[in-house]
Amino acid sequence: MSFGGKEVKRIYMDNNATTAVRSEVLEAMLPFYKEQFGNPSSIHWAGQAVSGAVDSARGQVAQLINCQPEEIIFTSCGSEGNALAIKGSAEFLRSKGNHIITTAVEHPAVLNSCKYLEKQGFEVTVLAVDSEGMIDLAELEAAICEQTILISAMWGNNETGTLFPVAEIGAIARKHKVRFHTDAVQAVGRVPVDVQAAGVDMLTISGHKFGAPKGVGALYVRKGMGLTPLFHGGHQERNRRAGTHNVPGIVGLGVACELAITDLAEQDGRIRALRDRLEQGILSRIPEVQVNGHRLQRLPNTLNISFAYIEGEAILLFLDMKGVAASSGSACMSDSFGQSHVIGAMGVDPMMANSNIRFGLGLDNTEEDVDFILEILPEIIQKLRDMSPFYSE
Amino acid sequence: MSFGGKEVKRIYMDNNATTAVRSEVLEAMLPFYKEQFGNPSSIHWAGQAVSGAVDSARGQVAQLINCQPEEIIFTSCGSEGNALAIKGSAEFLRSKGNHIITTAVEHPAVLNSCKYLEKQGFEVTVLAVDSEGMIDLAELEAAICEQTILISAMWGNNETGTLFPVAEIGAIARKHKVRFHTDAVQAVGRVPVDVQAAGVDMLTISGHKFGAPKGVGALYVRKGMGLTPLFHGGHQERNRRAGTHNVPGIVGLGVACELAITDLAEQDGRIRALRDRLEQGILSRIPEVQVNGHRLQRLPNTLNISFAYIEGEAILLFLDMKGVAASSGSACMSDSFGQSHVIGAMGVDPMMANSNIRFGLGLDNTEEDVDFILEILPEIIQKLRDMSPFYSE
């Protein structure tokens, strides 16, 4: 606890940044550290004992997103998946074209991979979003040209929760025979994800966002789609990702995917209800607030909300002192300043943009958690507003 | 167990492929899955509770190899470290030159990264080795030209254990102002590794080779040396490796590094003695065998040995049936055929090359383990030789 060890109830509402590993997941992982520790590429007992575990996990991931097990590449995180998908496709398809389409609200892992490619001579179109963080499908289709080799558009936004119309994007991509990658790091485990129904060619998963451990992720790559690897060497993952398998992590990811299948109802039901209770409660108790993101097409667990006249970090600190963990923008941006590029792209008034707070609910949250926040938040906001040169003006 | 569940004593002698996680390491990791699960980039209690753990681990890794904590980049495996070092340096230094020097016996993660760069217009000189797997330093120095931007030469060979004269290579690199990377995946934890004494600029570590879990590694990059990242996005690892930190893995790597400092004496003492006992025992019991690698400059735990007239996989299978896990070539090559490129580069007679077996001893091995192998191996070799068309000729 950052604040002098005072005992406070801890409420974790930053599940879009990361989640606790679930008990069932950790339990499944434990045998693979000391007893079944072999290298799955080894032919002896120690290796064979674990290669089956990697295979099952591959099946579990494939089932969650409705693909074939061979279409799954295990990775170390969402950023790796995004880099492999985007850079790997761009390099592989370079002879076919040099144009990539993405959106202004992608995670930095996608945007910066695209920026990197721009330096390598690729052209990148960054689609704008409207005030709810939504792209315009006509604009997307109009941006496709002869040279277009890849569309990368996320499934669910990590800051606002806005859900892109993935199936419609997939249909446009298919119509124009352009490869379609989606960063589904926030979506997997929270909303149903079906790569066939959505017409997705590549999809990024990160384990730690839904109960698997940090250090493991997956990239779905549709059969027949070539990719230049980032890591070269061993024959792991059909030569697309060298490196000894992270067996415990992979096993954990598999179990988390299996659990996710049944949890989706809870996400859509209880979690969504809690999120809505929090949203309504804040709106009714605190004046001059604004919800950011799409009202309807939104991850069920995410609430991004701005408070006029004050700044986000200060709100977070007061919440933190009361034991409430939330975030402002994405976690990985916390040591940078300035406004979130996502909120900025939505055209939110700069002062509102600077005060956006993201509550990311998770399976452990309860109604008491929500009510506690509703109890303490008005006072925090008022205290900060009383300090603000804008409020008094 | 691959063979019908018969109860056999299990002896693991494939520690160059991977190792069991050590108890102290696993214990240190466990709190970071469910209790301290925060994202270290988050500013709230959940994040701050773990960011200190990542810092300590960075210090532990740095201490083992004698560098500054900021010079450590956490990665997901040795292959990532090698790819980041080689591709990242090559891209970053491209304006200075396009020539890279490596050796014929590097791990595929290095060789294939170089092959990738060749396709991108880099020139690669691959230094030959002699029959003991050693490079010629004069040849190395002669290969350096105006365009040379990088030397990548491993510390300890994964198949034979041959140790390159890293400090001499470092001195040559420094003299010619060429960046020097070494793949120390097999060396760290087995022999003393000091990046200052060796004059190394970049050094690859993989946790699972010395008691840390799979899925975590590190790359040392000397302060001031630029690098183009493989993963773009978040600000983790000073913008050189985006992606949420694998906190438990990183904590485990730190503890393994701390343990390694005191274990080096055991590696040099007890483990080396066991390895020598195994080597001498085989040489005295079985005719027509040949030890591969350098007799003196060799990892203390590694024995690579060939048996005339027969093929390696068959030997491994019989060993496996007796509960002994060893390997033939490197683990990651096990689903490919043909001769090891390392043994091939040493000019070993093809038939001898096809029968090389690697015993990789570890901290858990005992004298009884060695004696058991010495008891069963002669019979296995004879049985296979009796089947061989070459033996009877």
Add this chain to the structure above:
Amino acid sequence: MYSDKVIDHFTNPRNVGVIIDADGVGEKVSASCGDRMKVFLKVVDGVIEDLKFQTYGCGAAIASSSMMSELVIGKTLDEALALTNDAVAEALDGLPDPKLHCSNLAADALHDAIKNYKEEGA
């Protein structure tokens, strides 16, 4: 991340507010983050008798403002002009690297208020 002193000053900031008939008013907007601080001075015989501030900013900015106010109330204008950003950060037992710029707001806004006082008085 933050020292206990920062947390203390952030949680209970001293001298927040406005002086209606201030002798000098200063303001500073951070170029890097857009955060803003306003300083109100009451000066008697070249000594800062009272100071109030308003801050729109992060935890470090609020704590720096509060600490600055404590450091200069009762000091002469010359002493106050000599207050550096570093001194504010130091008095807070340091700030994390990416937050060092936040302490600039406080000293800069103070200096701006003194300048305003001198101009008004001149």
Add this chain to the structure above:
Amino acid sequence: MYSDKVIDHFTNPRNVGVIIDADGVGEKVSASCGDRMKVFLKVVDGVIEDLKFQTYGCGAAIASSSMMSELVIGKTLDEALALTNDAVAEALDGLPDPKLHCSNLAADALHDAIKNYKEEGA
């Protein structure tokens, strides 16, 4: 990795050895891995009365050799010629993908021995 049948035939290979006065001798070297198999035939009235083999190769190669020997002893030469690599692999309850080529050694060496027998006899 390997089926129980493969392990059984690898551990206790049937018909290993040499027939000194063989009626036909065949050999096959694998192009992909350099492994090698030799087959010795004893033929009576167009029927394979005995077969011995020597194999330098991996576990799959040894098991395939053994299985092949069991499959063709007592069969006519025509039946033996009809034996395919796939049939050998199938009789072993399959082989892992990268090991499928190993079963080729066995059928090919057998066919080579039959060819040699026919040439010698001709």
